[in-house]
Amino acid sequence: AAGVIQSPRHLIKEKRETATLKCYPIPRHDTVYWYQQGPGQDPQFLISFYEKMQSDKGSIPDRFSAQQFSDYHSELNMSSLELGDSALYFCASSLLGRDRTYGYTFGSGTRLTVV
Amino acid sequence: SQQGEEDPQALSIQEGENATMNCSYKTSINNLQWYRQNSGRGLVHLILIRSNEREKHSGRLRVTLDTSKKSSSLLITASRAADTASYFCATDAYGNKLVFGAGTILRVKS
Numbered sequence: 753a754a755g756v757i758q759s760p761r762h763l764i765k766e767k768r769e770t771a772t773l774k775c776y777p778i779p780r781h782d783t784v785y786w787y788q789q790g791p792g793q794d795p796q797f798l799i800s801f802y803e804k805m806q807s808d809k810g811s812i813p814d815r816f817s818a819q820q821f822s823d824y825h826s827e828l829n830m831s832s833l834e835l836g837d838s839a840l841y842f843c844a845s846s847l848l849g850r851d852r853t854y855g856y857t858f859g860s861g862t863r864l865t866v867v
Numbered sequence: 868s869q870q871g872e873e874d875p876q877a878l879s880i881q882e883g884e885n886a887t888m889n890c891s892y893k894t895s896i897n898n899l900q901w902y903r904q905n906s907g908r909g910l911v912h913l914i915l916i917r918s919n920e921r922e923k924h925s926g927r928l929r930v931t932l933d934t935s936k937k938s939s940s941l942l943i944t945a946s947r948a949a950d951t952a953s954y955f956c957a958t959d960a961y962g963n964k965l966v967f968g969a970g971t972i973l974r975v976k977s
Contacts, residue, residue: 785964794955794967795910808964842910844965855900856965860909 754778756859758843764865765833773828773862777845783807784826785856786818787842795842801826802848833866840864873956877972886943888971890956891936897959899932901941904953904970913941913954948977 757776765771777784783802787795797810801820812818815833820826830837840863844856874889892899901913916923916932916939923930929942939956953972957965 787967794969797964797966800964810964840907844910855912855915857912858902858910863907 756843756845756857758841758859758862760862761860762863762865764867766867767833767835769833769866771830771833771864773830773841773843773864775826775828775843775845775859777824777826777843778847778857781824781845781847781857783846783848784820784824785844785846786812786826786828787844789840789842789861790836791839793839798828830864835866838864838866873954873968873971875971876969877974879974879976880946882946882948882975882977884946884975886946886950886973886975888941888954888956888973890939890941890968892939892956892958892966892968893937894958894960894966896934899930899939900957900959900965901928901930901939902955902957902967904955906952910955943973946973946975948975951975 785800786798789795798812844858956968
């Protein structure tokens with residue numbers, strides 16, 4: 753079965769550079785979530801999209817932006833990168849169920865290293 | 868952590884023993900989920916328990932939920948070396964997003 757695809761798997765950027773992370777959700781899933789996980793930390797919610805509209809926003813820095821496109825893939829854009837942005841970035845997708853109980857499927861993540 | 872605490876932070880047991888991890892949360896929830904993460908890898912969904920359920924089983928996993936205490940426990944029976952990983956609980960408050968707990972690092976020694 754198709755899973756959530758994230759690209760690239762690994763990314764190395766220098767401080768003050770820009771990075772773009774991509775996420776391809778499971779077909780027919782209507783919601784995409786982005787999470788950031790620092791070393792030894794739990795995943796922190798950044799932002800989510802439902803049917804291509806932003807549905808919720810968490811602790812996402814102003815330097816970051818995201819969008820979901822007409823084909824439902826999503827991109828997380830990160831500018832003016834800082835050393836502290838080094839983390840594992842996860843995308844997850846889900847399908848809102850009628851009883852609002854549903855599972856999330858996570859991608860394998862993009863490991864961003866800022867040097 | 869955004870949501871609550873997991874207890875213990877780290878657990879080391881012998882293969883064949885049972886492992887119990889606890890999770891507390893702060894808000895009303897629709898469901899609670901447990902995930903496993905091998906070092907630096909992706910999050911793997913293990914089990915989901917709805918707010919109106921008190922116990923759920925899946926293979927060697929048993930999850931309990933006490934909404935009055937806002938707590939959950941994950942029991943892994945007859946542990947194996949391959950169960951070595953970090954385990955996170957995550958709460959789903961009516962579809963907005965998953966909020967993760969701090970995680971328990973489980974080490975199963977063979």
